[in-house]
Each structure stands twice: as C-alpha cells, then as structure tokens.
Amino acid sequence: MRISSNTQYIASTYSIQSNQYRLSRLNEQLSSLQRINRPSDDPVASAQLINLQQSISRNDQMVANSKTIESSLALSEEYLFRAGEIIQNIQSLAVQAGNASLKDEDRAYIRTQLQEQTKALVGLANSTDGQGKYVFGGTRSQTPPFSLELEPEMKVEYHGDWGRQEIQASSTRDIAVTEPGGLVFGGGSAVADPNKPDAFSDGNQLWQSLARLDKILADGPNGMAKAGGPEGSEVKDAAGDTVLGADGKPMTFKDGLPRLDASGAPLLEPVLDNAGDPVLGPDGVTPLMQAQTTDLPPTYDESLAASIEGLKGGHEQLLRSHTAVGARRAEVEQLAKTGEGLDVQYKATVGQLQDLDYAQAVSDLNMALLAMDTTQKTYKLVSELNLFRYL
C-alpha cells in the first residue's frame, strides 16, 4: 500500500482539528453549564424550551397579578369591615330611639349621633386607595361616588356606575378588584313612592332606612301620624264635631282606627256605594265616613320598626359583598400558590432539557484533552522519520 509524504500530514491535521473542535464544544458547554447553547444543538428541545419560557413568563405574570389583586381586595375588605361596624352602631342607636320615654331633646341628640355616623359611613364609601382612586365608584374612579345632604333632609345619592375593574389571575380567570358602591351600599335614599315612605326597595335599604330614621327622629312621634284614641271613645274631626260612621251612628275608635294624622285629625274616607258615589247620611248632605285603612301614613313606631328591618337588610347586603370579597381573596391566594407550584414544575422541566450533566462533561473533557495530547505527540514522532536523515 503506497502512501505519500502528505498523507501523514493530512491525516494528522484532520485529527488535530477534530479534537480541537470537540474540545471547544465541551469548553462552551462547561462554561455555560448548559447542554444546549444554540438551537442547532438540539432543535426539538429548543422549540420545547421556547414554549416553556413562554409558559414560565405568563405564569410569573399571573403570580404577580395575584399579589396585586390580593392587596386591592385587602383594602376593600378593610373598608367593608369598618362599614359593618358603623352600621352596627347605627342599629343600636335605632333601638335606643324606640324608647317611649324619650323627650324631644333626647331624640335630637340621637339624631345628631345618627348624622355623624352616616357621615362616617358615606366617608368610608367614598374612600380612596393610595393613588387617589375611589374604591367604591365602579369604573368612575375619579369622582366621589356618594353624595350626602343633611339639610333639609338626609339624602344620599350614588353617582358611580356598576362596572367592575378586573385583573387576569390565570388564563381562565379574571378577578374583579373593585366593588360598585351601588351594589354594596345602595343606589340612593329616595323611596319609589313618596306616599309609602316605609316601602324600601331591594338593594337600597341601607340609605333609605337611614333617611327614614333621620326623618322620624326629626319629626318625633308627635309630628307623625298616631294610632287612634282610646277604644270606644268618639271620633271628633278637625273642627271638633262628631263624625257619622258607616252605620249612621257616631263613629268610635276601634282597634286604633281611624288613625289620627300629625295634627290630630282623624284620617277618614267617604263610604262609597256600588256605583262609586258617596253614601249620604241622614241629613242628606254630609257623606258617611269610615276609617281609612289603606295607604295609612305610618306611625313613629311603625316607621322605626321598618327602619330597623331596613338597616338589617342593608347590613346583610354589605355582609354579602364582604363575603364575596373574602371569597375572592381566598381564591386569589389559592391561585398564587398554584402558580408558584407550577413555576417549580416548569423550571424543573427546563432543567431536564437544558442542564448539563457536569460529571459526564468533565470526563469527556479529560478524554478529549488526552486524545489531543496524543495526536500532537504522534505527529511529532512520525514526522521525524525521514530517509534523508540517513543519506
């Protein structure tokens, strides 16, 4: 087999070069401690790594969002808790107002306290977060959501809207961080029908009952309708005359009817026959009267009882919102924990794909160094063999 002088040179050069290449690759892996330094090292794993990086990044964002949500909800919860306490104070005030032995000054005193508590409640409802945003305004966060007027009568109105601001807590969950004040506290203190001041509407009971309480404390039992006189006594109208009842005889009080209005006059309505015309009395001119039983203006005690009911309803509404906020906080905590667990999983998968087997790499490096050294020595030895040395 003939070989030429260049053969040995070419073969050795090739060996040295491939050894150097292997050494430089191992060097790169060892200095970055990664098996994959560029996509061509392992294209399939590189594509997987990109997807994993995307998932990791989104997961981190979700965990960070969860923390933001948690702090916003904590703030709301704090305010709702204090609002609940204020409502409890108001409820005890309302019970005090039912004491029959109260004089007018006592009632005025209770009314002042009530107004102060209401101001505190509205102030809470208008509270802001650290950046000056109104927390309970829905999405109208730049103007105070509730307005309160005390004179001539207490009036509360909601100027915010009903939207919620949401933050993404996971790929399928957007969690609300604001409560619309209208849903938590109520929309306004105006009653639907002014003739039925105790008919509170669902969702507005808190403000409506506060306004009603204020009104009745201002009016007092004497300023409102009262139950009828003693049982069996005669009914006297505003002029002091007797009134003829439906049976033609003078009317007597019975079961508190007819009711007396604020000035003491009995609340009566004419008796109507089948055609709807008033039935006339024996004198043929004055109509017969009967006690008004429908649309009666409420008495102090009735209104107070309705207000206490309304306050209870309003408190329950607040508690419902409070509970909802608490539930969301618990959910967000859970999502944050899940996110952190996922993060560990993702990083473990990335490590599996990308981490270098350090021991293997170091032993490969040693072998490559040995091979390189040997190749170089061999080249030197063989290149010294030459017939011209001996000529």
Place this chain on the structure above:
Amino acid sequence: MSSIFSIGLSGLNSAKAALSTTSHNIGHVNTPGYHRQRVSQAAAFPSFEGYGYLGRGVELTAVNRVYNRYLERQLANATTQDANYATQLNTLAQLDDLLGDPATSLSTSISGMFKSLQGINASPESIPARQAAINGMQAFAGNVQLLNTRLEELRQGTNTQIRATVSQVNAIASQIADINVQIQSLSQADAMPNDLLDQRDQLVLDLNKLVKADVTVQSDGRYTISIGSGQALVASGEHFPLEVVENAVDPQKLEIAYAGSNGTVRIPDRLFDGGSLSGLINSKAEAINRAQADLGRLVIEVADQMNRQSSLGRDLYNEQGGPLFKDLNGFRPLAVGEVNPATGQVETLESQMKAYRDAAANFSVVVSDPSRLAVGSSLKAGSLDATQPVQPVITSIWQTAPGNHEDYAPTGKAPDLPAGGFEVRYDAASSSFVVAKPATGYEIVPNGQAAGGFILRATDPANKLTIEFKAEGMGKDDKTFTIGNKASGLDTAEGKADFQPADNANMLEMIKIQTKDTMSSTPNGTTNFTPPGSAIKTTNFEGFFGQLVSFVGSKTNEVKVAAEAQVTTLKETYLARESFSGVNLDEEAANLIRYQQAYQASSKVIQIAQQIFSDLLQMR
C-alpha cells in the same frame, strides 16, 4: 567501441533524466495538485550484427505523470460538496446564533410587551403604567428592527459573496482557457506538458470549490468545462463569462446569467449543484428567506390584531382608540401562484419576499401619548329606565375584534352595532338573557370559558359582530338593559357622563391576544412562504417564533452533520489520490540512490569505453 560509448552515453542521459525528474518530484512535494512524474525508458531498436541483434542502448520514451482520471473526478466531486456544505453551514450558523440568543429572542420581547400591558390593568388611569406599556411596545419594535437588520446584513453579505464568487469563477475560467491554448500549442505528438496539465487540473479543482464544474476531455486534450446542466464555461480557448443580474421584481434577489446568442440568459438556481456558490444560493433560499418571511408575517399579524382590538376601545380622552402599530396590511402578500384580485397580478416568490421584507422594515409603534391607549371599552350597558330593579347588573361589556383579517374586508373596520343599539332582557323565568331589540338576527349564549360571561353575536355567520359582557346578581327580577356605544369626548355632558376611567375591559381582551391561536404554520420548501388563507391557525405569536427557531436549528443541525461527513469523505478521497499520485520522499530518496548508482555505472561504462579506445590508439 563507438557503440559502447553511445550506449554508455544513453545510459548516462537516461539516468540524468531520471535524476532530474526525481529531484523535480522532491522539489514539488508540497505543491498542491502535483502528480509525481516518472521517466519511462525502453530499449533502443537493436541493430543486426550478423550473429544476432545487438542492443543499442536505452532510449527515453516519455515523461509521464502518475494520474488516475477516476480519482481526480472523485476528488472534484468531494471538494465541491464539501465547499457547498461548509458555506451553507457558515451562513446557517450565524442565523442559528442570531435566533437562538435569548437576549434578542423575539419571544422574550413579546412576553415583555404583554407583561407591560398587564401592568395597566391594576391601575388603568395611571399614566406611568401606560407609559411603561408604550415602552414595552417600543422595545418589541426595536427588537424586531434589530433582528431584521441582522437578517438584511446576512442577506447582503451573501449577495456580496455571490458576486465575488462569480467573478472568481470567471477569473479561473479564463485562466483555464489560456492554459488550454498553451497546452495545445505545446503538445507534440503524444507528449504533453505535465506541469501545465497539473496546473490545469488544480485550476479545475479550485473551480469546483466555487461551483460544480464538469470536465469533458476533447480528443486533442483540451478541456471543456460546463456548469449547471451543461452551459459551457470554457470551450477550448474561449471562455464564456457568467454575470450576476438582479431580479426585476426584487432587487435583492441575485441570479446568475450568461451572455447567450440572444441576450442574457438566466440560469435557474436549482441547476447549481455544488460549490460555495450553490451553498450561498441554498442558504439564502432556504434559511434566510424563510426567516425574513416568517418575521414579516409575524409583525403583520401582531400589528393587525393589536390595532383591531385597540380600535374598539376608548382612551383617557374618551375618544375611540387608534392604531398602536403602523398598519402593515398593505404589505400582506398571497401564496405564490395566487392572483391578487385588486391588481390582477400573480404573486411570485420574489414579490412575496419583497413584501415581507418591507413589512418588517416598516414595523413601528405609532402611539406616543400614554393617554391614547384604549384601555376601556367603547360600549356601555345601562338600565332601560328608572323603574328597573337594581339587580341584575352588567359589570363589564366590550366588543371583541374578529379573529381573522379576512373578516374585516371590505370595509376595513370592525362590524358596527345595529342602529339604535341593543335592548337585552334578563328573563328570570328561564334564567337567560334574550335580545329584545332588534328582534331577529342576534343571539346570546353563555361563555363557556369565563364564569358569569355571555356572548352576544349575530346568527348570520357573515356578520362578525361579537360582544361579550359579564353580569351578576341574576335573581328573581326581570330587567331590561340598553347596550350601545358610549358618547365620546369629554367636552359634552353625555361624554363626561359616559366616561369610565377605571374601565379596563378592552385591555383585558387585548391581553388575551397573546394566547390566542393567531398564526398558521409556514409551508415547507423554498418556493412559497405564505400559507393559503384558509389554513387553520394553530399557534400563537411566541409559538410561531419557536417554530422558526426550531426550523433553523434543525436545518443547521442537518447541514452540520452532512458537513462533518463530507469533510471525512473529502479527506479520504484526497488521501486516495495522494497515495496514488503524491510524492513520497522516502521513495524519491531511494530513487535518488538508485539513479545515482545507474549514473555512476554508466559513467564507468564511458570510462571503460574511453580506456578501450585509448588502449586501441596505443596499439602500434
């Protein structure tokens, strides 16, 4: 006696010739392409002397080079493939590093952009958060431009190399033509100038490093070199130069052509099969083109999706949102072979690539005022009148942009709400929402992917209006809502009344674009980089970029493996030729001694002949 003299002389001459050939070989041990030469000697024609034929000495018949045409051809093939793979690997490795570097990875900067958009959700009216989002978008645009610039540099570098290679090819070809002529003029009968032949073969090998060249030997020994599928580069003394011409549609695409009888004839790229020229062309056609096409398609889609959702929202001035990125839909190309209905022109690969490159170069952020980010929704839902109960309430409502670009044609705007908006009623008896006005054409279905969410959409699939809303407090009361566009602007009372600064419904929807499947995969091959319009969208933005990285990675890997195998093949072929034709110094040293002895012996013969003659002369 005289015959002894002449025989000795002939021996001397042949030994001298052999010695000079041997020293010639020794001198050329390191010359590339040198084939060792051998002197062949034969006996001179004997003379008849009556008693028999007497030899008349030695005669030199030829100086041959040890040459095997088969090995030469093998070596040429191996060289050309090696140059091909090495050049491809060079370009692909740069592309591979560029795309795989996590610092410049587009995937990371897309994530960063959406992260900064998420930051707005916590405080929608905060100007710093919005400014951070704009910065995130600008960082992404900057990254795109960086990547695009590098790809352009790679492309232009490849183009420059192509031009340089072609001019080198021309130079070598003209040298071969000159040597052809020289060899022809110097050839005498069967004797060829060996060194010139070696030079010519080495030139052919160098040419093969640049482009695969086939050699045909003519009867008079001239080489005809042809490339591609038979285009002649060198034919006897003439050389037909190649040119580089730019494509008419896309000046960045270079084509090789030669001057034919009827003008410039372009040679199709697929006919170049080996050599660094083919490596450059292939890496451009397969990898660089694909990378730029995918980049262009990605940015066109990002700009389109974000702009469309943005135009459905309201900003802090309570004005309709504008585009976030420059609109690139004008650059959107079709698949190769499809006809553009507007212009009637057929889409070619060149026009497609040019469109994508222009799109990537034009990608930029056009929104600069943080208050102009359309975070809030442009829809509002309210109670029909004051008699409606407080609950249920609609807590957020927004319009979702259609997913496909095709659904926007031909108006280029999102579908509008019907005139007068909607009236939607919550029916407590059936616990569902119904569209009360308009009476037909729309329906409401619960949203399976979001708790408490509903989708209001048209029943006609051609109408792509989609509105989503969230409602709560559904109980025992019926309630009717009106749904319509918010009044715009802050200068009117209605505008101020409808302004919701903390509403972030539109931004929440925009963020969902990150995980929506918006991109379809690029078809494989080199002739078309646009999937047809009906292709299913299978991946999102970052996944699409990952597909590109994976493609480049596996292509690089493939070429790397092929290149390593080819280097070994080249080495083996080269060694085979060397062992046949190469100079072995030890052998030449032994030959030196041998021919030296022959010379000494022949000179001894002359000395003896001289002595005989002088002995003869001394006879009296």
